[in-house]
Amino acid sequence: MTTRNKAKKKSKLRHAEYYDFQKIQDKLYADSLKGREFKHLVELISLPENIRLAYRNIKANPGSQTAGTDGRTIKDLEKLSDQKLVSLVQRKLDWYEPQSVRRVEIPKGGDPTKKRPLGIPTILDRLIQQCVLQVMEPVCEAKFHEHSYGFRPNRSQEHALSAVNKNIQRSHFYYVVDIDIKGFFDNVSHGKLLKQIWALGIRDKKLISIISAMLKAEVAGIGFPEKGTPQGSVISPLLSNIVLNELDWCKW
Secondary structure (H helix, E strand, O other), X not given: OOHHHHHHHHHHHHXXXXXXXXXXXXXXXXXXXXXXXXXXXXXXXXXXXXXXXXXXXXXXXXXXXXXXXXXOOHHHHHOOOHHXXXXXXXXXXXXXXXXXXXXXXXXXXOEEEEEEEEEEOOHHHHHHHHXXXXXXXXXXXXXXXXXXXXOOOOOOHHHHHHHHHHHHHHHOOOOOOOOOOXXXXXXXXXXHHHHHHHHOOEOOHHHHHHHHHHHOOOEOOXXXXXXXXXXXXXXXXXXXHHHHHHHHOOOO
16 A cells, blocks of 8 residues: 555545544444444434534545536635535435435556546535545444455455455465456445345435435436445445455355
């Protein structure tokens, strides 16, 4: 992992402590470990301190300068007072309807002829996704496999390599199986994903409805997707880990 990415992860932890949201996240994690169900998460998502924390994390991301289909960036949100920004997000969460997603294609790997599609939500929708992420992530983290390392807080390639080295030295495992799920992000089943979220103990029907709306957000120039979660959105990495969590726990 690059030094920049490590610094970014540490800054998110500092932000959570600064905005006094770390205790809430710690409790969510501890309750999830105990197998408790969560039916009122949207209330936490709507808290002013969570919204302020989400804004700080989004602002620190260079991608906040990239416009969605509405042409707005973080600079437009900067014009709002703290109170207006909090009220705007809270109103959106009351009845959430995402704006259309801007679709772009970038080179995939080292082959310039291959393209990878990215979905870029509007800056306000990215902010709302970040608000949801900050509450959902601790609940899900408590249920994820110990040896899952991708797109997770405080984990990196170095941790994965360390686990491999440990297995080589202690267990004498010398073979690596490389598996690639073709078009994974584009083929996620919405229905199955929502059921998997429910199975993790997230039983807040309003939150499930919000996530469903995010998944079905119109892709500009293409239409409303029936499956998949767009690469490039704030919450997609967490959703992908939820989908793959069952596979991580399989006993071969």
